[in-house]
Amino acid sequence: MSEIFAKRRRIMMEHMQEGVAIIPAAPVRPYGNGLEYSYVPDSNFYYLTGYREPEAIAVLRPGHERPFVLFVRDNDSFAETWFGKRSGVKGALENYGADEAYPIGEFAAKLPELLNNKPKLFYRFGASEYDGTVLSAIAALRGKMRLGFYPPRTIIDPDLILGELRLFKNEAEEIDLFRKACQISSEAHIAVLKKLPFCNNEADLEGEFYLALRRLGAERVSFNTIVAAGVNGCTLHYEENRAALNRGDLVLIDAGAQYQGWCGDISRTYPISGTFSKEQAELYEIVLEAHRVAIAASRPGTTLDAIMAESVKVLSAGMVNLGFFPTKDVNSVIEEGLYKQYFMHRVSHWLGLDCHDVGDYHIGGKARIVDKGMAFSIEPGLYVAPGSGAPERYHGIGIRIEDDVLLTDNGCEVLTAVPKEINEIEAILAQAKNAN
Numbered sequence: 001m002s003e004i005f006a007k008r009r010r011i012m013m014e015h016m017q018e019g020v021a022i023i024p025a026a027p028v029r030p031y032g033n034g035l036e037y038s039y040v041p042d043s044n045f046y047y048l049t050g051y052r053e054p055e056a057i058a059v060l061r062p063g064h065e066r067p068f069v070l071f072v073r074d075n076d077s078f079a080e081t082w083f084g085k086r087s088g089v090k091g092a093l094e095n096y097g098a099d100e101a102y103p104i105g106e107f108a109a110k111l112p113e114l115l116n117n118k119p120k121l122f123y124r125f126g127a128s129e130y131d132g133t134v135l136s137a138i139a140a141l142r143g144k145m146r147l148g149f150y151p152p153r154t155i156i157d158p159d160l161i162l163g164e165l166r167l168f169k170n171e172a173e174e175i176d177l178f179r180k181a182c183q184i185s186s187e188a189h190i191a192v193l194k195k196l197p198f199c200n201n202e203a204d205l206e207g208e209f210y211l212a213l214r215r216l217g218a219e220r221v222s223f224n225t226i227v228a229a230g231v232n233g234c235t236l237h238y239e240e241n242r243a244a245l246n247r248g249d250l251v252l253i254d255a256g257a258q259y260q261g262w263c264g265d266i267s268r269t270y271p272i273s274g275t276f277s278k279e280q281a282e283l284y285e286i287v288l289e290a291h292r293v294a295i296a297a298s299r300p301g302t303t304l305d306a307i308m309a310e311s312v313k314v315l316s317a318g319m320v321n322l323g324f325f326p327t328k329d330v331n332s333v334i335e336e337g338l339y340k341q342y343f344m345h346r347v348s349h350w351l352g353l354d355c356h357d358v359g360d361y362h363i364g365g366k367a368r369i370v371d372k373g374m375a376f377s378i379e380p381g382l383y384v385a386p387g388s389g390a391p392e393r394y395h396g397i398g399i400r401i402e403d404d405v406l407l408t409d410n411g412c413e414v415l416t417a418v419p420k421e422i423n424e425i426e427a428i429l430a431q432a433k434n435a436n
């Protein structure tokens with residue numbers, strides 16, 4: 001097990017100063033009769049432990065001589081025959097650096113002792129199945145105060161610390177994994193691009209993306225893949241992915257791979273026929289320019305709002321030129337928010353162990369100043385739904401172009417690399433078709 005998890009626990013405990021933190025693993029989520037959704041570990045729990053099995057709880061108690069306690073599923077030969085190997089208590093101690101480890105079944109009984117005389121409890125209510133257990137332990141201690149047992153009096157959301165720690169990616173080891181997740185996401189996108197001439201349905205492209213990311217070593221998609229052909233591209237989170245691909249339409253693919261917990265998130269929009277029509281190219285170049293200026297603006301000292309404003313300026317000016325609005329005044333299109341009919345989401349979200357990563361976007365009610373080690377998406381788009389006020393020749397076109405950036409000392413590193421210039425995309429599609 002990498003040292004990085006122990007280092008993160010030390011830093012977490014320095015920020016806690018005192019008290020005790022309870023960080024549960026994500027629950028298994030059942031459906032149907034005895035079936036389960038594919039298991040996705042909780043990122044806070046994983047960040048601190050590197051442990052990927054369900055039914056586990058990490059307890060951190062700074063100042064204690066055995067500060068890291070891990071509750072885990074114990075070994076069970078019957079269950080392991082059905083569902084695979086478990087680390088067990090022994091594995092928690094030997095492989096995950098736990099100072100003490102117990103079977104998860106003992107958590108409720110041990111909790112009052114763990115909380116006793118700790119002034120602060122770092123625990124997120126409403127996010128796990130243990131709220132009742134925690135409240136019972138607090139109540140039990142409250143009943144014994146005259147004997148010198150005191151429960152925590154202050155309860156704090158651990159995300160106040162973990163969100164800030166996870167927001168900054170400054171460890172070489174974690175940056176390498178993050179780069180790899182973005183590289184796999186990029187390679188899988190390129191594999192899909194090369195298969196496009198031979199695909200007939202959105203489902204084919206989704207399948208090609210999944211095949212590529214699994215072959216490249218990723219564990220899963222970072223989020224449900226979006227493959228949206230033609231007018232489906234105007235639905236921002238379209239996930240049906242089963243419509244026919246019609247020559248003449250664009251197809252918007254928003255997909256990412258998760259590698260050792262780290263998430264890539266890339267969107268590209270391609271012409272199904274192999275070449276962009278005049279109208280498609282006009283809109284595409286506007287989105288691409290909005291994407292370029294946002295990347296150029298991504299550096300320490302700015303804000304996500306300021307980066308977005310750069311994109312919105314380009315998108316709005318482009319739409320004004322193409323006659324999208326009754327007015328030719330770009331400023332009023334921006335100030336009155338008219339552009340939002342065609343660009344209704346934000347340009348960036350934090351990115352990391354969660355695709356929509358943690359960390360506050362505002363400080364004191366204002367957009368926070370970004371700094372080295374922060375990572376986010378750059379994803380402007382234009383979505384011209386049929387029935388909108390735009391010139392009819394643009395109706396049904398949806399375009400998004402998304403890359404992932406990590407802020408450096410004085411700019412940013414673009415972590416993702418998939419062709420996005422029109423001539424590059426058309427050349428690759430022509431070459432792919434001819435190679436077969």
Ligand SMILES: [Mn+2]
Nearest residue numbers: 265377379402
């Ligand atoms: Mn995104």
